[in-house]
Amino acid sequence: MPEEKKPAQDAGEAAPRPDGDHRALAEASPDDVSGYAVLEDGVPVTEVRADGIFSAARWARDHGYRILSLLSAYDDGKTEFGVLYAFVKPANTPGDFAEMRLKVRMPRKDEAGNDLEPECQSIVDVFSAADWQEREMYDLYGIVFHGHPALRRIFMPEGWSGFPHRKDYREPEQFIAMRDGEDIVLKTQEDGSW
Amino acid sequence: MVGARDVRDQIPATFDAGRLKTVKVDDRHLMELNMGPQHPSTHGVLRLKVKLDGEIVVDVEPIIGYLHRSSEKLAENMNWVKFIPLTDRMDYLSAMHNNHGYVLAVEQLLGGPDEQVVSERAEHIRVFAAEMSRLCNHLFWMGTFMLDMGALTPLFYALRERETALGFLEELCGARLTFNYFRFGGVKFDLPDDPTYLPRVKTFLADMPSKVDEYQRLLKRNDILVGRLRGTGPLSRDEVLDWGITGPMLRASGVAHDLRKVAPYSIYKELDFDVPTATESDCYGRLVVRWAEMVQSVRIVQQVIDRIEKRDLEGLHLNPDYAGGKILRVKAKGEAYSRIEHPKGEYGCHVIGDGKLQPIRVKVRAPSFANLQVLPIMARGQKIADLIASLGSIDIVLGDVDR
Amino acid sequence: MASLTSFIDQILPGTPHWLDATIAAVLGSVIVFTVVLTIGGLFTFVFRRIFARMGNRSGPNRVGPNGWFQFLADGLKLISKEDVRPARADRLAWGLAAYVAVAFTVVAWAPIPWSEDIYFTNIGTGVLFILALSAVAPLGEMLAGWGSNNKYSLYGGIRAAALDVSYEIPLLFAVGSVILITGSLATQDIVTEQAGLWFIVPQLLGFVIFFITGLAKAGLVPTDLAEAESELVAGFTTEYSGMRFGMLFVVLFSNVFFISALTTMLYLGGWQAPFVEWVPFLGGFLGPVTGLFWFVLKAGLVSFVVFWVWTTLPRVRVDQYLNVAWKIILPLSILNFVGTAVMVRTGVLG
Numbered sequence: 001m002p003e004e005k006k007p008a009q010d011a012g013e014a015a016p017r018p019d020g021d022h023r024a025l026a027e028a029s030p031d032d033v034s035g036y037a038v039l040e041d042g043v044p045v046t047e048v049r050a051d052g053i054f055s056a057a058r059w060a061r062d063h064g065y066r067i068l069s070l071l072s073a074y075d076d077g078k079t080e081f082g083v084l085y086a087f088v089k090p091a092n093t094p095g096d097f098a099e100m101r102l103k104v105r106m107p108r109k110d111e112a113g114n115d116l117e118p119e120c121q122s123i124v125d126v127f128s129a130a131d132w133q134e135r136e137m138y139d140l141y142g143i144v145f146h147g148h149p150a151l152r153r154i155f156m157p158e159g160w161s162g163f164p165h166r167k168d169y170r171e172p173e174q175f176i177a178m179r180d181g182e183d184i185v186l187k188t189q190e191d192g193s194w
Numbered sequence: 195m196v197g198a199r200d201v202r203d204q205i206p207a208t209f210d211a212g213r214l215k216t217v218k219v220d221d222r223h224l225m226e227l228n229m230g231p232q233h234p235s236t237h238g239v240l241r242l243k244v245k246l247d248g249e250i251v252v253d254v255e256p257i258i259g260y261l262h263r264s265s266e267k268l269a270e271n272m273n274w275v276k277f278i279p280l281t282d283r284m285d286y287l288s289a290m291h292n293n294h295g296y297v298l299a300v301e302q303l304l305g306g307p308d309e310q311v312v313s314e315r316a317e318h319i320r321v322f323a324a325e326m327s328r329l330c331n332h333l334f335w336m337g338t339f340m341l342d343m344g345a346l347t348p349l350f351y352a353l354r355e356r357e358t359a360l361g362f363l364e365e366l367c368g369a370r371l372t373f374n375y376f377r378f379g380g381v382k383f384d385l386p387d388d389p390t391y392l393p394r395v396k397t398f399l400a401d402m403p404s405k406v407d408e409y410q411r412l413l414k415r416n417d418i419l420v421g422r423l424r425g426t427g428p429l430s431r432d433e434v435l436d437w438g439i440t441g442p443m444l445r446a447s448g449v450a451h452d453l454r455k456v457a458p459y460s461i462y463k464e465l466d467f468d469v470p471t472a473t474e475s476d477c478y479g480r481l482v483v484r485w486a487e488m489v490q491s492v493r494i495v496q497q498v499i500d501r502i503e504k505r506d507l508e509g510l511h512l513n514p515d516y517a518g519g520k521i522l523r524v525k526a527k528g529e530a531y532s533r534i535e536h537p538k539g540e541y542g543c544h545v546i547g548d549g550k551l552q553p554i555r556v557k558v559r560a561p562s563f564a565n566l567q568v569l570p571i572m573a574r575g576q577k578i579a580d581l582i583a584s585l586g587s588i589d590i591v592l593g594d595v596d597r
Numbered sequence: 598m599a600s601l602t603s604f605i606d607q608i609l610p611g612t613p614h615w616l617d618a619t620i621a622a623v624l625g626s627v628i629v630f631t632v633v634l635t636i637g638g639l640f641t642f643v644f645r646r647i648f649a650r651m652g653n654r655s656g657p658n659r660v661g662p663n664g665w666f667q668f669l670a671d672g673l674k675l676i677s678k679e680d681v682r683p684a685r686a687d688r689l690a691w692g693l694a695a696y697v698a699v700a701f702t703v704v705a706w707a708p709i710p711w712s713e714d715i716y717f718t719n720i721g722t723g724v725l726f727i728l729a730l731s732a733v734a735p736l737g738e739m740l741a742g743w744g745s746n747n748k749y750s751l752y753g754g755i756r757a758a759a760l761d762v763s764y765e766i767p768l769l770f771a772v773g774s775v776i777l778i779t780g781s782l783a784t785q786d787i788v789t790e791q792a793g794l795w796f797i798v799p800q801l802l803g804f805v806i807f808f809i810t811g812l813a814k815a816g817l818v819p820t821d822l823a824e825a826e827s828e829l830v831a832g833f834t835t836e837y838s839g840m841r842f843g844m845l846f847v848v849l850f851s852n853v854f855f856i857s858a859l860t861t862m863l864y865l866g867g868w869q870a871p872f873v874e875w876v877p878f879l880g881g882f883l884g885p886v887t888g889l890f891w892f893v894l895k896a897g898l899v900s901f902v903v904f905w906v907w908t909t910l911p912r913v914r915v916d917q918y919l920n921v922a923w924k925i926i927l928p929l930s931i932l933n934f935v936g937t938a939v940m941v942r943t944g945v946l947g
Contacts, residue, residue: 040528041302067451068438068564070531072544072557084544086531090435092450097457101531129438132567140267155259155596165267227748249752249915344912350652412909419911578752579914 021100022046025059032056037103045084045101050120053085053104054147057123060087065100068123071133073141077167081106081118081143087127106143122147140165224252231260237338237585238592242569249577254570258563261596269556274300274524274547275378277556281543282372284558285594287334290327290363291536293376294320296556298459298534299543301378303526304517313509315502316380317461322498323366323375324460325491329402330359331537332488336409339481339586343422348409355405358398365391378524379516380509385502392499399499402492406485423478427572427584434475437568441539441561442483443588447475453535467494477587484589487537525549536561538589562594601625629717633703637851638668640900644850647904675843683746683836690744694833695841698737702848702855705730708784709858712868712888716785723784724772727859731814735761738816738833741845745836753833756915757816763922764813770930771807774800774937775863788867793874795866799940802933804864806926811859813918815852817907857899861892865899868892 018026018036022044026033032052038044048056065087073083082105089098106118122145123130134145135154142163145151153160162169229242239260245253265284269277281296282289301312312320337352360370365386367375375382385391413419429439431447444451452469454462470486472479501507517524527549533542539561546555565588572584601621609617642657642665649656658664682691708723710716720726735757742754776782778799779790797804834845861867868888873880883890913921 039530040305041299041530041532043531066435067440069440069533069540070542070544070557070559072531072555072559074544074546074555074557076546076548076554084529084531088540090444090449090451091456094455094458097453127438128436129564129567132563136563153259155262157259164264167270225748340911345910346648347652347908350654354653416911418913421917422911422914577914577916579912 016044018044018046021060021063021065021098024063025056025100028059029055034105039101043099043101045103047103047105050104050106052121053083053102054121054123054126056102057085057087057126060100060102061126064089065098066090068127068129068133069099070101071130071137073137073143075141075165075167080108081141083120083137083143085123118143120145122151124148139163142166222247222252237590238595240566240590240592240595242581242585244578244581246578251573251576251578251581254573254581256566256569258566258592258595261592263597265597266556266558269553271552273522273551274526274553275522277553278376279372279374281558282374283593284560284597285536285538285541285562285591286371287591288327288331288537289371289373290323290375291534291541292558293373294324294460295532295534295536295541296543296545296558297376297378299530299532299545300524300526302530302532303528303545303547304378304524311513312380313507313511313513314461315384315507315509316511316513318498318502318507319381319385319511320376321460321462321465322385322495322502323363323373323381325494325498326359326363327373328537329488329491329495330356330363332484332491333359335484335537335589336481340413342582342586343419345413345416345419348413351405351409351412355402362391362395362398377512378521380512382512384511392503396496396499399492399496403489406488410485420478422579422583423481423587424476426477426576426580427587429475429568429572431475433568433571437571438564439539439568441536441565441589442480442487443475443539443565445469446472446479446483448473453533453540457533459532459534461498465494465497467497477583480587480589523551525551526553531559533559538562538591538594539565558597560594560597562588562590562592563597566590566595625717629706630703633706633851634847636854637847637849638672639665640850640853641671641847642667643900644853644904644907647901648908651905651908672843675840678839680839680841681836685746686836687744687746690740691746691836692744694737694741694744695837695844696737697740698734699844699848701730701733701737702852705734706855706858709862710785710788710867711892712886714885715889719783719785722782724776724782724787727784728769728772731855732761732765735814741837742833745833747836750833750835753835757833759915759919760816760922761814763919764810764926767806767922767926767930768810768814770927770934771803771810772863774803774934777934777937777941784862788862788869791866791869795864795869795871797864800864800933800937802929803937804860806930806933807863808856808860809926810922810930811856812903812906813922815856816849817853817856817903853900853903854896857896857903858892860899861895865895866891867895 016036016038017023022036025046026036029052032048032055033046034049035047036044037047046056067088067090068085069088070084070086073081075081082103085102085104087100087102089096091097104120106116106120108116108118110116118141120143122134124134124145124147131148132154134143134148135151137143138145138148138151139153139155140163152158156164161172224245224247227244227246229244231239231241233240241257241260243255243257244251263283265277265280268280272280278293278296281292284292333352333356337349337356340348340352363373364370365388367373367381367383369375429437429443429447431449434444434447434449440451448471450469450471453459454467455469467490468486470483470490472483512521526545526547529544529546531542531544533540535541540559541561542559544555544557544559545553547553569581569585569588572588573581576584601624605617605621605624606612606614609620645667646656646658646664656664657667660666660670682688705727707717708720708726710719738757738761739754742750742752742757745751775787775796778796779787781787781790834842837845868891870879870887870891879887881887
C-alpha cells in the first residue's frame with residue numbers, strides 16, 4: 001500500500017520534500033501534482049492527478065526521460081486503483097542513470113460513497129510504448145485511458161466481461177465464444193468445472 | 195475528464211470473428227494472411243495478422259494472449275516466496291534473470307536492519323548463475339534465428355554449447371530450464387561440492403570465445419545472410435527510445451544503455467566488462483550485438499569464478515538470519531520496483547505488500563512484451579521473409595509476453 | 598527400349614510385335630519409376646544422415662543396417678496415413694498436382710545414360726526431351742499452390758512459378774552451350790564426346806551456371822522458397838498428407854540426384870572413367886558395370902555437394918534471387934553461349 005514512508009533516521013520529522021526534477025515538475029504544473037512520496041526502494045515518486053498525467057509525462061519526456069520503463073496498475077483492494085509510471089533517461093556512461101516516477105491514484109468511491117470506475121489520461125501520444133501497456137491495464141483492471149486510439153483487450157479474448165485482476169473479480173459462469181457463426185457455449189458447473 | 199477522444203464508445207461490446215479475406219485499402223486489394231498461433235517461426239503462440247500487397251507487408255498486427263496464465267493474479271494468492279518458481283516460467287529460456295528481478299524487488303521491501311543483506315558470496319553466485327543463463331539465452335536465440343533464416347546447422351552448434359552450460363546449471367541447482375534458484379537473501383544452494391566443478395566451467399568458458407568465433411566465421415561473411423539481414427527491420431534511434439525498447443535492440447542503435455553499467459546492481463560495479471553497441475538497429479546490428487554480449491558474459495563469469503576461488507568471500511550462500519530466519523514466510527510491506535538487465539531488455543518487478551504473507555500486487559515489467567509492440571513499425575514496407583527476420587531479431591519468448 | 602522389346606519377343610515367341618512393344622513399354626516404365634523412387638527414398642535417408650553429421654548429431658540409425666531402411670519405414674507410415682483433402686480445395690487441381698509433379702519428373706529420367714550399355718532410351722533428342730519435361734514439372738507446384746485453397750500454398754506456388762520461369766532461360770543457355778560443342782542432342786553422344794576432355798574444363802562458367810540454375814529449378818536450398826518452412830509453413834505442400842505428400846517429398850529428393858546426374862552427364866563425363874589414357878585399368882576394372890560405377894560415383898559426389906550446400910547456407914529472399922537470375926546469371930549464360938559458339942565456329946572446340 002503506498003504511503004508516505006518516513007526513513008528510519010528521520011522518524012518524527014516531516015514528510016519528505018521533493019527535490020531535483022520532482023520539485024521542478026511540482027513548480028511547473030502545480031495543478032497536476034497532488035503529492036510526493038518516497039518508496040521503499042528509496043526512489044521518490046510524484047503523485048499526479050488523473051487528468052494531469054499527460055502533461056506531466058510530456059514534461060518528463062521533454063526533460064530527457066525518454067524511455068517508458070514501467071506502467072503498472074494496481075488495485076489495493078480497499079480504497080483505490082493506481083498506476084505507477086517510471087520514466088528513464090537513456091544513459092551512455094556508467095552510473096549516469098536517472099529515473100522519474102509518477103503515480104496516479106484513482107479512488108474507488110467518491111465523497112458521496114458512489115462507486116467510481118477508474119479513469120486516467122492516456123500518454124500514448126507522448127510515449128508510443130504506452131500503447132500495449134495501457135491496453136494491458138485496461139484489460140486486467142478496467143482502467144480507461146482516455147485518448148488511447150484503440151483501447152481493446154490484449155490478453156483476454158474479445159468479448160470477455162469483467163476485469164480479471166480486480167480484487168472483486170468473479171469468474172463468469174458462462175464464456176461464450178463465437179466462431180464462424182456458430183456459438184460455442186462453455187458453462188461453469190456448480191463444482192467449478194466446465 | 196479531459197481527453198482527446200472519448201474511447202468509451204469504441205470499446206467493442208461483442209466478439210468480432212474477423213473473417214480473413216482481402217481487404218480494400220486505398221484502392222489496393224490487400225490479402226490478409228494469418229500467421230496463426232501455430233507456426234514454425236513465431237517463437238511460441240503468437241498470432242500475426244498480416245496485410246500483404248503481393249510479397250510486401252503493408253501492416254502487421256500481433257495478437258497475443260494465447261499463453262496468458264495470469265501469473266500476476268496468482269501471486270496474490272501465494273506467498274512471496276512461492277511466486278519465485280512462477281517467475282521462472284515467464285521467460286523460460288533465461289529463468290535466472292526472472293528470479294533475480296523479483297527477488298531484488300522484494301528485498302527492497304524487506305530491507306532494514308543490517309542483517310538484511312545478501313552476502314558477498316551469494317552475490318557472486320547470483321551473478322555466476324545469471325550470466326550463464328544469459329549465455330544460454332543468447333545461444334538459443336542465435337540458433338533459432340538462423341533456423342528462421344533457413345540455415346539449419348547453426349542451431350545445432352549453438353545447442354551443443356548450451357547443453358554444456360545447462361549441465362553446469364543443473365549441477366548447481368538441479369534444473370535445466372526453470373531453476374527456482376534465487377531466494378530472499380541469497381540463493382538456495384551453494385556451489386557444488388565437487389572440486390572439479392569450477393575447473394570444468396573454466397575450461398568451457400575458455401573455449402567459448404573460439405566457438406563464438408566459429409559462428410561468426412560461418413555466418414558473418416555469408417553473403418546470403420548479410421543480404422537478408424542488413425537493412426531489415428530498421429529502427430531509428432528516436433523510434434527505439436519512443437517505443438520503450440531496451441536491451442540489445444536499444445544497444446544496436448548506438449545507445450550504450452545497459453543497466454548493469456548505468457544502474458549497477460549486485461556486484462556488477464566491481465566487474466570489468468564492455469557494453470557492445472552497433473551503429474544501426476537493423477537485424478544485422480542486433481545479431482552482432484548479441485554475439486558480442488555472449489563474449490562479454492563469458493568474461494564476467496570468468497572474473498566471478500576467479501574471485502570466488504581466489505578471494506575469501508564473506509558469508510554464506512543464504513543468510514540464515516534474513517527476514518528473522520523466516521525466509522519461506524516473509525511478510526513484506528511497502529512498494530518497490532527494481533530493474534535488472536535481462537537478456538531481452540529491462541526486466542523489473544513492481545511489488546506492493548501490506549505486511550501479509552500474500553502480496554497485494556506483483557507486476558512484472560516484461561521486456562518481450564514491451565519490445566514486441568514495435569514489430570509493425572519494423573516490418574511495414576518490407577517482405578514476408580523480412581517480417582520473419584524482424585520478429586526473430588526482437589528475441590521474444592511468449593511466456594514473457596503473455597505472462 | 599529396342600533391346601527390351603526384342604528381349605520380350607524372345608521369351609514370348611508367337612506374340613505379335615505390338616504386344617511385345619507394349620509389354621516392353623509398360624515394363625520399362627515400371628523399372629524407371631522404381632529406380633527413381635528408390636533413389637528418392639534412399640536420398641531422404643542419405644540427406645538426413647549427412648545433415649545430422651554436419652550438425653554434430655547421428656541421424657537415423659535404427660531401422661535396418663545402420664538406418665538404411667529408414668525410408669521404407671517412412672513410406673509405410675505415409676501410406677497408412679489418411680489422405681486429407683481440404684473441403685474447399687479445387688478437386689482437380691489439388692488432386693492432379695501430385696501426379697503431375699511426379700509423372701513429369703520421373704519420365705524426364707528416361708534418356709539419362711547410366712553406362713555405355715545401360716540406359717532406358719537413347720532417342721536422338723534426348724536432352725531436349727529432358728529439358729522439356731522438367732520444364733513442365735513446376736506446373737505441378739503451381740497446381741498445388743492454387744488448388745489447395747490456402748494462402749500459404751498460394752504463396753509457395755507463386756514463388757515456384759516465378760523462380761522456375763526465371764531460371765529456365767539461363768539453364769537452357771548453359772545446356773545449349775554444351776550442345777553447340779557436341780552438335781548432337783542425344784545424351785549418349787554428349788557423354789561419348791567427353792572421352793578425352795570433360796566439358797567442365799571448356800565450360801567452367803556453364804558448369805557453375807548450370808549448377809546454380811539446376812538447384813533453383815529443383816527447389817533446393819538456398820532457393821527452397823516455394824517450400825520455405827519457416828515462412829510459409831510448408832509452402833505449396835501444406836495441404837498434402839499421406840502418400841500424396843510422400844510423393845512430393847520423394848520427388849524433391851530424387852530431383853537432387855536428377856540434377857546431379859544431369860551435371861555429371863553434361864559436364865563431368867557421364868559414365869566415362871577419368872584419366873583413362875594414362876590408367877586404362879580404370880576404364881574396365883569392373884567389367885561391363887564400370888561405366889555404371891563411375892556414373893553413380895560422380896553423381897553421388899555432386900549430390901553430396903548439393904546436400905552440403907543445403908545444410909550450410911541460409912535461404913535467399915525471393916526478390917534477391919530473382920534479381921540475381923535476371924541481372925547476373927542470364928547475361929553470363931548468354932555470354933557463355935555466344936563465346937562457345939565463336940569457339941566452335943573457329944574450330945577451337947569440338
